[in-house]
Amino acid sequence: MNMVKISLTALLALMLTACGNDGAPREHGTLVSISAQGEATRVPDVAGISAGVVTEAEESDAAMKANAKQMEKVIKAIRKAGIEEKDIQTSGISLTPRYEYPQNTAGSPNRPGRTLVGYVARNTVNLKVRDIGKLGDVLSALTEAGANQIHGPSLEVGDPEPALAEARQQALAKAQARVQTYADALGMKVHRLVSVSEGGSGGMPRPMMRAEMASADARTPVAPGETTLSVNLDLVFELED
Structure with missing residues (x-):
């Protein structure tokens, strides 16, 4: 009012x-x-994407090595897709243990009797795609290279x-x-x-999507819509x- x-x-x-x-x-x-x-x-002309690799192994060193090997392929695919170095940034690397619990203690605060069964390694990068028309190809290239976690895109106007x-x-x-x-x-x-x-x-609004383990033989469709400033x-x- x-x-x-x-x-x-x-x-x-x-x-x-x-x-x-x-x-x-x-x-x-x-x-x-x-x-x-x-x-x-x-119409948005820039898209932000978070992509990463999650690997599991019984030993921490094996989980990290497998993750690094797979992530190297993802980074190469990002560069091959035409993404500039300034638009590629590592956003997180983590290694966490994975436990199994007896079924009858899963809800207990202390959860006694847990068993260490392995480790989970994660590596994530943020990237910007400055050509919306190529966004679908970039998303598909990521999954083909082994990215098993993709979040986004966040769509924006490059020069507002x-x-x-x-x-x-x-x-x-x-x-x-x-x-x-x-x-x-x-x-x-x-x-x-x-x-x-x-x-x-x-x-606003900024359309969001999430893809995990997308089919490698399909190009992901993306509709940019409009952004209101x-x-x-x-x-x-x-x-x-």
Whole structure:
């Protein structure tokens, strides 16, 4: 809900005038605060993906070696797909033990009698695909190379500034129309814009998908849709008689 708010500055000015303090600065207008939002839509042109390899073995060293061997193939496939080095970043490496528990103690807090049965090694990388048209091929190349965990994509606009500029213009136009409505209703005129501040902005929605162990002989279809970028403006106008 948009609300008209008389600012503290204006109230103080009126009080000083009533007290006859001729030495204090005065504001003769009424201040009105307006909040407005502008939006612009664009087709995403950048996709972020998290891909990794999970391996298991009875010995920790064997789990890590198998993981490293398989992950090396995945990295080679990523580079072969045309992903630049700056867009490839390791996000996590882990090694955890895997236990089995007696069936009747699975829900017990202490879970006594557990047996160490092996180790699970994980290695994950984040990558950016800057050509959405190749995203399906990249996803398929990852699975063909042995990636057994894929999360994403998170879709975004690579250069959001033109869309944000459009959203700012839209928000400003809305604010100007609203303050003019208040001025007309009060029998006043819009004198000037006192201040403007910009709130957070971002893209939404961002379609998400998750694939694990996808078929190697199929190309994963991806629909980029549209991303909405928004800008919130808080503006203060001065009205005068």
